[in-house]
Amino acid sequence: MKKVLVLGAGQLARMMDLAGAPLGMDVKAFDVRTNNVVLPIDPEHIYGDLNQGIAECDVITAEFEHVAHNTLATCEASGKLLPSSEAIKIGGDRRLEKSLLDSCNIANAKYVVIQNKADFDSAITSLQLPIIFKSALEGYDGKGQWRLKDVEQADTIWQEMSVFINNASSSIPQGIIAEQMVPFDREVSIIGARNSKGEMAAYPLTENHHTNGILSVSVVTSVDKKLQQQAFEVFSKLAEKLNYTGVLAIEFFQVGEQLLVNEIAPRVHNSGHWTQQGADTCQFENHLRAICGLPLGSTQLIRPTAMVNIIGEDDIPEEIFTIPTVALHWYDKEKRTGRKMGHINLCGQTELELAERLVRISSLLNKESFPDLSEFAENLLAKASQ
Amino acid sequence: MKKVLVLGAGQLARMMDLAGAPLGMDVKAFDVRTNNVVLPIDPEHIYGDLNQGIAECDVITAEFEHVAHNTLATCEASGKLLPSSEAIKIGGDRRLEKSLLDSCNIANAKYVVIQNKADFDSAITSLQLPIIFKSALEGYDGKGQWRLKDVEQADTIWQEMSVFINNASSSIPQGIIAEQMVPFDREVSIIGARNSKGEMAAYPLTENHHTNGILSVSVVTSVDKKLQQQAFEVFSKLAEKLNYTGVLAIEFFQVGEQLLVNEIAPRVHNSGHWTQQGADTCQFENHLRAICGLPLGSTQLIRPTAMVNIIGEDDIPEEIFTIPTVALHWYDKEKRTGRKMGHINLCGQTELELAERLVRISSLLNKESFPDLSEFAENLLAKASQ
Structure with a gap:
């Protein structure tokens, strides 16, 4: 054992x-x-x-x-x-992440590293507005981020940001990454695994939908071979460069047919939770297989699958259990605003069936906790009905 | 919670x-x-x-x-x-089981209850040989059973059986059910659930293969509507008669197009383990939903699925992890001859793909612990290739 x-x-x-x-x-x-x-x-x-x-x-x-x-x-x-501390640290510091991407010639949004006011000013002149500023060390789920749409906001933002830089509690110096905001078509992610023998496998690209900066829905309905290959190349370049062992998640902005890396997570990832019901082997099992030196499991999609995050809510109507394929996953955490409390996985034999079931789920869940799920579901239904 | x-x-x-x-x-x-x-x-x-x-x-x-x-x-x-003690006791005493089946007019093998030598003699005259004798209170996985093929064996069998009846450690008097052996075509089972509101759902009939009296392989490749309906009727009669709540398993002998009940198990069942990978909702979740008053989950087959029991063996070659869809389930028990140690679930998009994968698995597993898996797999392959 x-x-x-x-x-x-x-x-x-x-x-x-x-x-x-x-x-x-x-x-x-x-x-x-x-x-x-x-x-x-x-x-x-x-x-x-x-x-x-x-x-x-x-x-x-x-x-x-x-x-x-x-x-x-x-x-x-x-x-x-496993993976190495180097890989884990890269996931925890956007400055290291950006240098890694550049050193591998992997497309990502244009950026400037900010440590002081001079860097800040140069970012505003060298990058096109709007700019998003993200803290280098923290800041996922929308924390430690600022958006500059108009130069007039610059002073206010710099005041907040300089306090943030100077108050960093970490032993590592805090910093900010200024990134030119990408007018992306959608956000997607690839979850891949590499085991200690160097074997690699990746799940189909997941389309991700964020609400207030937090992932709210992920969906996989089919495989776009060209995009999949582009994403897999990025995954394999990074995994090999890092001699990575385990599951590695990469978030992308899709602009036309191009994928720009947004973030790297050296671990199993929220946008891969759908694999528990939708893939031959789930990401958790594949991570364990990888780090335990076992062959990787098939990452094939079984059927169209979606994942809905349950955020800041611990009460879901029992009626959702009447919808076929609903798989509820609670995390056994105390309720707190904005906290990921659990998720719901949902499948359909076809994209249309999945969309119809998602519409049914969205009609049962309350609008406060799932503010734009209905809209997402209706859009998926419209797309699937074409 | x-x-x-x-x-x-x-x-x-x-x-x-x-x-x-x-x-x-x-x-x-x-x-x-x-x-x-x-x-x-x-x-x-x-x-x-x-x-x-x-x-x-x-x-x-x-x-x-x-x-x-x-x-x-x-x-x-x-x-x-939940379920009631009455239902649990029926599963634990073949005499009660047989009376229940008779009271519901459900077809089962012809039988005689044996408490003494006179009952034993009358069983031999009233039933056709071969006869199988099963202890009323114990005896699953081949324990506490005798087979009489020739009248000359009667004395020897009765000697053993009378010792068994008199040595019963239970507070309930032991007894034996003599059953006319059914020349069945195959063994199948239905796993169904009934919740506290009386809603019912059942999984597709599972075909079961036994080795030395212990379940070795279960397989579900498609749904035979007529047989499914016949089995579901038996399930619903019994579940309603018992005002049953939870998962109930019923094992049948299939003779031509007729199903004869062999055994009832008032619980989740080994022949339903395939549902963990092969059905929309697994039997364990549906049992919990049923007893907790939740709506039942869909029991639909996702794709052809098989389950292979791991008996008396705690070492499986890592190479089986290379076969797509292999899901290994260990029970964390100490190795002992004849003990169920775990199981492997396996799926295929088609019956043929499932059969091919089963053939690959059987070639990797040792013949001592999986004596007739290869034969079963080859037969399934031959059937699927037709």
């Missing part, structure tokens, strides 16, 4: 545990807030501290990229950490 | 736990050997005794039918037991 320690004890560790148990794997999680090693699906059970966790496991991995660097160093010293 | 207590802490409770966690259900198991309430996927965690378990849960169910009657009575007195 392989023993896996996950850095982070959130929903991704939990779903790794649920995927690993049938494989005979023993998955524990290191909760960075309490410094305890716990059972991911029932964190009341404590197994000791990080050193014990490291000593007792066969392999260490991470469910998030903002792990303290000394923790990563301790784990890496054991020789058990 | 619904709290469920399962009587029995084996693989069925474990798989209920894994299916219940994403639904936000808290599944615990009562281990009848240690009298402890434990976490099914990690039974080292003890939560107290039966009374505490009953007090702290919302609903009680069972993973096996041979629960001590006083335990069932204690659970039923709490008002939380």
Whole structure:
């Protein structure tokens, strides 16, 4: 039995545990807030501290990229950490991410690194408006971000941003990436896996829809071979450059037929949750297979599938269980505004059937927690009905 | 969050736990050997005794039918037991099972109940040889069974059988059911669910293959509407007669176009494990939905699927992971001859693809632990290639 320690004890560790148990794997999680090693699906059970966790496991991995660097160093010293601390750090620092993309000649949005006022001013002159400013070290789900649409906003934004840079609690100097906003057609992501033998496999490109900066719906209905190949090339370049082991997620802006990398996540990813019901092997199992030295599982789409995030809500009407293929995944977390509490996976034999079921779901869910799901579902239905 | 207590802490409770966690259900198991309430996927965690378990849960169910009657009575007195103790007891006593079938006018093999030598002699005269004798209270997976093919064996068999009847450790008097052996074409089973509102749903009939009296392979490739209807009628008659709540499994002998009931199991069933990968909703989730008062999930077949039991073996070559759709399910049990240790689910877009994959799997698994899997796979391939 392989023993896996996950850095982070959130929903991704939990779903790794649920995927690993049938494989005979023993998955524990290191909760960075309490410094305890716990059972991911029932964190009341404590197994000791990080050193014990490291000593007792066969392999260490991470469910998030903002792990303290000394923790990563301790784990890496054991020789058990996969992917490498280098890869995890790149996911946690947009400056490293951007240099990696440039060094691999991978298309991404034009940017400037900002450490001070001079950088800020030069960003405004060298990039076209609108510009999006993203903190280098934090900032996913819309946190630590500013949008500059008009030069008149510059002073206000710089004031906030300089406070943010100077107040960074991290031991690593904070910084900002100024990025020219891309007038993209849609956002897509590829979830791929590479195992310790260098074998690679990737899931079909997922189309992602964000609401207030947070992923709200992902959908996969078919495979666009050309785009898939373009995305897979980016995935394989990065995975090989990093000698990566595990699941790696890459978010893109699609502009016409071109994909520009937006973000890299060195881990299983929210936009890959649909694979639990929609793919031959789910991303959690493939991550575990990869880091445990097993052959990767097929990443083939079974049938059109969508995932709806449940954000800041812990009460879903029972009636959704009447819709065929609805698979509800709760994370067992306390309700908090903006918090990812769970997700719903949904399939259809055809894109039309999936769209019809999504329309039914959206009619049952409340508008406050799922503000634009109906619109998304109706659009999918219109597209599928053509 | 619904709290469920399962009587029995084996693989069925474990798989209920894994299916219940994403639904936000808290599944615990009562281990009848240690009298402890434990976490099914990690039974080292003890939560107290039966009374505490009953007090702290919302609903009680069972993973096996041979629960001590006083335990069932204690659970039923709490008002939380589903299905009823009556239904569970019927599954645990072939005499009750046979009377139920007769009272519902459901076709089953001709039989005689044996308590003494006179019953035994009359069975031999009133039933045609060969006769199979099955202990009323135990005896699944081939235990507590005798086959009489020739009258000359009668004395030897009766000697063994009378010792068996008199040595019964149970508080309920042991007995034997003598059944005329049915020259069946194949063995099939239906797994159905009925929820507390009386809604019912059943999975497509599963074809089952036994090796040395133990289920070795189950396969579902398509739906035969007529047979399905016949099986569903039996299921619904029994489920309604028992005012049943939960998943109920019924095993049949198929003789020509007729189904004769062989056995009833008031629980999730080994021949329904394929539903984890092959159906819209798996049997474990549907059992939990049923007993928790939720709408049932779709029981539709996604694509042709097979399940291969892993018996008495804890080492499977890693190479099977290279076969697409292989889903391995270990039960985390200590290796013992004849013990169900896990199972492999396998799918194909077509029956042919499934059969080809099954042939590949059978070539990788050792013949000692999977003695007739190759033959089964080759037969399926021949049938699918027609």
